[in-house]
Amino acid sequence: MEADFNTPPTTCEMAAKEEIVVKKPEVQLKGIGLGDNEDGDIAAAVCNGTVASYSLESSLGDCKRAASVRRTALELMTGRSLNGLPLEGFNYESILGQCCEMPVGYVQVPVGVAGPLLLNGSEYMVPMATTEGCLVASTNRGCKAILMSGGATSILIREGMTRAPVVRFQSAKRAADLKFYIEDPTNSDSLSDIFNRTSRFARLQDIKCAVAGKNLYMRFSCFTGDAMGMNMVSKGVQNVLDHLQIMFPDMDVISVSGNFCADKKPTAVNWIEGRGKSVVCEAIITEAVVNKVLKTTVPALLELNMLKNLTGSAMAGAMGGFNAHAANIVSAIFIATGQDPAQNVESSHCITMMEGVNGGKDLHISVSMPCIEVGTVGGGTQLASQAACLNMLGVKGANGTSPGSNAQKLATVVAAAVMAGELSLMSALAAGQLVKSHMKYNRSTKDVKAA
Ligand code: ADP
Numbered sequence: 001m002e003a004d005f006n007t008p009p010t011t012c013e014m015a016a017k018e019e020i021v022v023k024k025p026e027v028q029l030k031g032i033g034l035g036d037n038e039d040g041d042i043a044a045a046v047c048n049g050t051v052a053s054y055s056l057e058s059s060l061g062d063c064k065r066a067a068s069v070r071r072t073a074l075e076l077m078t079g080r081s082l083n084g085l086p087l088e089g090f091n092y093e094s095i096l097g098q099c100c101e102m103p104v105g106y107v108q109v110p111v112g113v114a115g116p117l118l119l120n121g122s123e124y125m126v127p128m129a130t131t132e133g134c135l136v137a138s139t140n141r142g143c144k145a146i147l148m149s150g151g152a153t154s155i156l157i158r159e160g161m162t163r164a165p166v167v168r169f170q171s172a173k174r175a176a177d178l179k180f181y182i183e184d185p186t187n188s189d190s191l192s193d194i195f196n197r198t199s200r201f202a203r204l205q206d207i208k209c210a211v212a213g214k215n216l217y218m219r220f221s222c223f224t225g226d227a228m229g230m231n232m233v234s235k236g237v238q239n240v241l242d243h244l245q246i247m248f249p250d251m252d253v254i255s256v257s258g259n260f261c262a263d264k265k266p267t268a269v270n271w272i273e274g275r276g277k278s279v280v281c282e283a284i285i286t287e288a289v290v291n292k293v294l295k296t297t298v299p300a301l302l303e304l305n306m307l308k309n310l311t312g313s314a315m316a317g318a319m320g321g322f323n324a325h326a327a328n329i330v331s332a333i334f335i336a337t338g339q340d341p342a343q344n345v346e347s348s349h350c351i352t353m354m355e356g357v358n359g360g361k362d363l364h365i366s367v368s369m370p371c372i373e374v375g376t377v378g379g380g381t382q383l384a385s386q387a388a389c390l391n392m393l394g395v396k397g398a399n400g401t402s403p404g405s406n407a408q409k410l411a412t413v414v415a416a417a418v419m420a421g422e423l424s425l426m427s428a429l430a431a432g433q434l435v436k437s438h439m440k441y442n443r444s445t446k447d448v449k450a451a
Contacts, residue, residue, distance in 0.1 A: 266320060278369070366419070
């Protein structure tokens with residue numbers, strides 16, 4: 001949602017930037033409407049700039065045909081084949097105006113499944129879209145360790161999607177005046193009313209202000225039901241800004257997003273305050289399971305966690321990165337379930353803690369993740385493949401009886417799957433198995449022999 005919405009360049013302008021030698025075929029379009037022409041002629045017209053590539057969907061009124069023509073134009077223009085990138089088997093209507101512009105096909109990512117993941121008394125089969133060998137197998141092993149130890153508990157401790165506009169005044173005093181106005185409890189009801197009017201689901205929780213000279217950053221936090229919530233919170237923010245403009249006519253709105261939000265960037269504000277769903281997840285893994293399933297020992301895991309996830313990350317100056325590979329599991333579930341993969345940045349913030357319990361015999365593991373940004377409605381979640389993966393988890397679409405609870409449940413599953421991934425990778429490292437298992441699952445026999 002931080003994209004730049006400039007007018008799309010023509011195909012030939014794109015090619016010029018890429019320094020591709022463009023062929024500009026001569027073509028005369030004779031049909032009355034664009035769609036009355038042969039596809040090859042329309043593609044030639046796209047290629048020579050007579051027809052704008054981005055207008056094909058609206059002028060042809062057929063998304064699949066538009067993608068096919070655009071693809072032909074691209075092949076014509078570059079002289080390179082797109083064989084291998086499928087065109088057939090996808091509903092191009094379903095992405096129009098919502099998920100992707102100027103499509104020419106779709107990339108296939110395999111989906112594996114890890115589980116059962118026993119979490120809060122229920123079993124989940126976790127879909128993971130990835131091309132990294134070992135990842136699903138490893139997460140699956142972590143799930144097994146959790147299952148054999150009696151399951152995990154995952155708790156949502158806070159939720160609220162954020163957006164922080166930046167506004168400017170002629171003086172620092174005026175920026176401070178607005179901060180005091182927003183923080184005055186007698187104004188909070190009216191600000192909430194104005195914000196909440198924009199959606200049935202949006203509920204303003206608080207506005208955190210930060211002053212930088214004459215500029216004010218207002219970090220709005222809001223409940224967004226089953227939606228990840230960026231659109232929802234942005235609409236509410238715009239309503240409040242319009243209202244504040246009347247009260248503070250000297251306020252200059254610089255941008256609805258001033259990066260104090262903070263979307264898709266690693267920041268301390270997200271790590272400390274949280275963004276999206278903040279979840280903590282824990283399990284006690286018995287000594288027998290650590291030995292038999294994870295093939296290591298509790299003391300080896302405790303030492304490794306201290307030296308790698310805590311001390312090693314501190315030495316590296318990490319922020320939110322006190323874990324072994326949370327981003328691996330987060331990204332794979334995000335891609336499978338239609339989340340915004342770029343939000344993996346803050347959604348993967350995680351601290352993994354390990355402690356000896358029951359006299360030091362068994363392992364207590366926890367992951368604390370303050371910024372899991374997920375939804376089960378909106379964006380890519382409504383596409384057929386992604387909706388099927390949400391359905392496998394039992395969290396597809398809006399929850400009719402308790403809005404928000406599908407997205408909340410998904411966040412708790414993400415955290416528990418991360419914990420499974422942490423358990424397995426940390427155990428592999430502690431047992432010195434990592435390279436061996438990667439050579440087994442990640443390389444073809446040919447590569448292994450060559451290596
Ligand atoms: P986002 O804010 O995550 O970008 P969208 O605005 O695309 O999401 O999608 C949310 C839309 O879904 C809104 O129009 C909202 O009214 C609708 N909606 C329907 N049911 C729910 C629900 N249970 N929770 C949140 N939004 C819902």
